Structure formats: C-alpha cells, structure tokens
C-alpha cells in the first residue's frame with residue numbers, strides 16, 4: 001500500500017534538471033527568492049543586496065591588491081624600498097579582507113532573519129490559499145497530494161535566501177577573479193571554465209538523482225507520516241491495543257522505511273560515482289590550467305608577479321565555479337520544491353471561490369430547484385434532480401439509507417457546495433451569487449463529524465466570534481444544548497481548555513463533545529440551522545431535550561435535520577425520504593407512516609431495533625409526547 005503520484009508530472013520536472021535548464025532557472029530562482037524576501041522585509045533585502053555587491057567589489061579589490069603586492073615585492077631593488085612600494089597594496093588587501101569579513105557577518109545576520117520569515121510567509125500564503133478555495137477542491141485527489149508537496153516547498157523557502165546569497169557571493173567572487181585572471185592572460189579564463197565543467201556536470205547530475213529519489217519516496221514518506229500519526233496520537237491508541245495491531249503497524253512502518261532506505265542508498269551511491277568521475281576529470285582539467293600558467297611564465301608571456309596573482313585568481317575563480325555549481329544544484333532542487341509550492345498556489349487560485357456579492361438576510365425560504373450533484377472523480381451522482389422548499393418556521397427532516405445523499409443535500413443548502421446542476425435559491429438568490437462569507441454568517445451547522453477544537457469551552461462555543469451579550473449568550477446556548485451540565489463539572493468553567501493532551505486541559509466524552517457542538521450551533525444567530533445526526537452520541541434524556549428544543553428554534557429560522565433516528569423525526573413538520581440521491585417520498589410523519597414505501601421500511605427497522613433494545617418496553621417518540629418543556633425529565 002503506497003500513495004502514488006497519479007500524473008507523474010513532478011517526476012518529469014525532476015528529470016528535466018540539466019545544466020542548461022539549471023542556468024535558465026537560476027536567475028528565476030534568485031528573482032523569486034528576492035521577491036518573497038522583499039515582501040517580508042524590505043530593509044533586510046536591500047541590506048543584503050548592498051552587502052553582497054560591496055563584498056564583490058572588495059573581493060576584486062583584494063585580488064588587485066594581491067597583484068600589486070606581488071609585483072612590488074618581486075621587482076628588483078632593496079627590501080626596504082620594495083616593502084615601501086608594497087605597503088599601499090598590503091593596506092588595501094587588509095582593508096578589503098576586513099570589510100569582507102564584516103560584511104559576511106552582516107549577511108549571515110540578515111539571512112538568518114529573513115529565512116524563517118520567508119518560510120512563515122510561504123506557509124501563510126498556503127493557508128490563505130486553502131481557506132479561499134471551494135470545498136469541492138478537497139474532493140480532487142491531486143489537490144490533496146499537491147497541497148502536501150506545497151507544504152514541503154513552503155518549509156524550504158527559507159533555504160532559498162541562503163542559497164541565493166551564496167549564489168550572488170559566488171558570482172561576485174567569480175567575476176572579480178575572472179576580471180583579474182583575464183588581465184593576467186586571456187587564455188587562462190576559458191581554460192579554467194572548461195576545466196571546471198566536468199565537476200559542474202557531475203554536481204548537477206547528482207542533484208537530479210537525489211531529487212528524483214526523494215520524489216519516488218514521496219508516497220512512502222506520506223505513508224510514514226500517516227502511520228506515525230496513528231501510532232503516536234491518542235485517537236487510535238485504544239484500538240491499536242485492543243486490536244493488538246502494534247506489530248502489524250510497526251511491521252508496515254519498517255517495510256516502508258526499508259523501501260525509502262533502498263531508494264536513498266541507490267541515489268547516494270549513484271551520486272558518489274558521478275562526483276568521483278567529475279572530480280577525476282576536474283583534476284585533469286586543473287593540471288592543464290596549472291601547466292598553462294607555467295608555460296606562460298616560462299615563455300615570458302607573463303611576469304613572476306602576474307604568475308603569483310594568477311595563482312590566487314585561479315584559486316578564487318576555481319572555488320567560485322565549484323561554489324556556483326554546488327549551490328546552483330542545491331538551489332535548483334529547492335526551486336523544484338518551490339515550484340510545488342507556487343504551482344499549488346496557482347491551483348488553489350483556480351479553485352478560489354468566485355461567487356457573487358449579494359449579502360443574504362436570514363432566509364424566509366430556501367428553494368432547491370432540480371438539483372443534481374456529482375463529486376469530482378465519481379461516475380455517478382450523489383443527488384439527482386432534487387426539488388424541495390425549506391421554510392422559516394418549519395423543521396424539515398431528511399431520512400434515508402447510508403449514502404442516499406442526505407449530508408450532500410445539507411451541504412448544498414448551506415452553500416458549502418454549489419450544485420453541479422440546478423439551483424439552490426435563498427429567497428430567490430442562487431447560492432452561487434451570494435457572498436459566501438455573508439451567507440455562512442446565516443448558517444449554523446452541526447456536521448456529522450464536528451471539530452474538537454483544542455480551545456477553551458468559551459471559544460469552542462463562540463468559534464472566536466463573541467456576542468455583544470458576552471457570556472450570557474454563551475450560557476444560554478449551552479443550556480439549550482445540555483452543555484451547561486458538562487461545564488458545571490469542569491474546573492475552570494467556560495475557561496477550561498478542552499485539550500487534555502496539551503497544557504493539562506480537560507477531556508470530554510463523545511456525548512459531552514456533541515453537546516458542545518450543539519451549543520456552538522445554538523449560539524450562532526443564524527437564519528438556517530442544519531443538524532446532521534445531532535444526537536448520535538447523546539443519552540436519551542439529552543436527545544429528548546434537543547428534539548423538544550427544535551420546535552422553539554424553528555420559530556425564527558429554517559431548520560434542516562438529518563437523522564437516522566426515525567422515531568424522533570416526528571418532531572419535523574415535513575419529512576423528505578431520499579433513496580440513491582432521489583427524493584422518493586415526502587410528507588408529515590403521520591402521512592408517511594400510513595403510506596407504503598421506504599419510510600415505513602425505515603420505521604419498521606427502527607421500531608424493531610428499539611423494541612429489542614428496550615426489551616419489549618413501549619417506545620414513546622417526542623411527537624407522541626406533549627410538546628411541553630415542563631415535562632422534561634431532569
């Protein structure tokens with residue numbers, strides 16, 4: 001079992017790293033890293049550029065000073081006179097070295113400030129990009145895979161500033177050395193560049209091999225992180241123990257690690273072989289260059305002073321070419337990860353919500369008009385030609401077998417998804433024409449799987465959007481959801497942190513969490529309340545209270561209830577029965593219970609199971625009970 005790259009497009013990108021490609025990409029990378037750096041800290045970016053430029057000039061001055069020093073020292077005359085002549089060059093050399101050392105410190109200070117800022121900024125851009133996409137984007141397998149790759153890209157973005165700096169520094173030192181070397185004798189420069197080429201090629205090839213190995217292990221690395229999450233975290237800890245799964249999971253982990261190790265080893269071996277061949281060829285090339293210097297000196301084409309300068313310049317240029325290639329290869333690899341990041345931002349941009357600007361009021365009616373919906377990559381509709389009207393003051397219940405399309409319909413009504421066909425109209429305005437944020441201000445949703453936010457109880461209820469009435473509103477919502485009983489038992493009341501594993505917070509039971517999730521929905525002053533299996537974890541008393549409360553809530557809002565508790569849907573004004581994405585029946589509880597059809601079937605299963613559960617005791621539905629809160633058992 002492994003996660004795979006479905007398109008292979010990234011592998012193709014990795015294979016495309018060639019020397020030419022690298023030369024084309026490097027300026028792009030420097031530009032991109034500078035643009036991001038500029039975005040996060042302009043002063044530091046300007047500072048870095050200035051420092052690098054001055055460092056380059058200092059390097060050139062240093063080499064000129066070396067030449068001056070050697071020429072002065074190697075001319076004829078007495079030592080005192082030669083030292084006197086060499087003195088200005090020595091002073092220049094010392095000054096240039098000192099300034100370069102200082103600039104190096106400033107550059108590393110500014111880089112270490114900028115790097116983390118850039119990574120954080122790249123992560124923030126990802127977060128913003130994700131928050132702005134249509135929910136349907138998450139149904140695309142490529143979207144999730146690319147998001148993970150982008151995450152890695154965001155993390156390495158900070159490295160690009162160091163690599164960019166090293167590139168600029170190596171280029172500056174190459175330029176300085178090349179100018180001086182060409183001044184000594186023009187033939188030395190092309191000879192040196194030709195001699196450095198084999199090593200350059202070997203480095204680029206090794207970088208490509210490493211990137212490709214990484215890419216091939218991507219699916220396995222993802223598998224490892226999924227396995228780690230399940231093995232480490234509390235969520236599955238009880239099931240791992242009770243299911244004696246530890247050996248199976250660690251076995252799978254070991255197998256996956258072994259595959260990654262094999263891939264890494266092969267890449268390391270191949271990279272080392274390439275580097276060895278490159279070094280051998282580079283060594284031969286260097287010998288040719290040194291031989292050229294000796295020949296130039298022997299044939300008096302250059303002076304002894306110039307030969308000395310050439311030695312230093314050769315070292316400088318050689319080092320900078322090697323540096324350029326090594327850093328260039330690293331930067332191109334980082335750039336490929338950054339491509340993943342920027343490619344994902346482009347992709348997220350393609351999924352960005354582009355809806356209208358209409359700001360909906362609390363809806364009086366929500367009309368579902370010939371709606372069909374198909375999820376991405378699916379070969380059949382989740383909903384087909386559904387038409388229905390929900391009204392303020394009414395509770396509408398959706399029932400049906402698993403997978404019949406109930407949750408999908410509730411998400412379309414809430415504007416979380418836009419239908420692939422047909423319209424969902426809020427007081428006549430299609431959800432696609434409404435400003436999504438304004439529309440969701442009018443939605444209170446309890447989904448089937450609600451978040452257990454590691455926040456305080458208060459924040460879990462208000463979702464960070466407190467009411468002007470303060471805690472009074474929070475407490476009212478909690479009381480309505482039965483969460484007041486939960487809070488009473490918590491040490492710090494509303495201030496209790498609901499995250500036991502962190503910072504000594506408190507842990508709640510499944511039903512207690514569900515009461516909190518209901519409290520959230522009741523707290524929200526929204527015109528549409530959607531409850532998807534709102535009482536699945538509640539005890540009978542809490543469930544009874546919620547269903548009783550629904551009638552009050554429906555007075556000034558549209559209520560949509562999704563439930564499998566058929567005996568409880570009697571509380572609804574209208575029940576809509578879905579089967580394989582189509583509405584097959586609708587009516588009141590009494591009407592549907594009296595009709596032959598799917599509802600009767602569902603009811604019979606429920607009654608049978610309830611009867612079995614209560615061992616023959618008669619089951620009383622909320623509808624059969626008087627609608628009076630005064631009878632609530634406490």
Ligand SMILES: Nc1ncnc2c1ncn2[C@@H]1O[C@H](COP(=O)(O)OP(=O)(O)OP(=O)(O)O)[C@@H](O)[C@H]1O
Pocket residue numbers: 139375376378382400401402403404405406407408409448
């Ligand atoms: N995000 C998704 N991507 C792809 N298919 C989906 C997605 N969500 C639901 N489906 C598919 O759509 C169909 C309807 O699912 P839906 O969750 O709406 O059913 P449901 O009636 O709410 O089921 P349940 O009673 O089990 O909660 C199912 O076949 C399901 O596999």
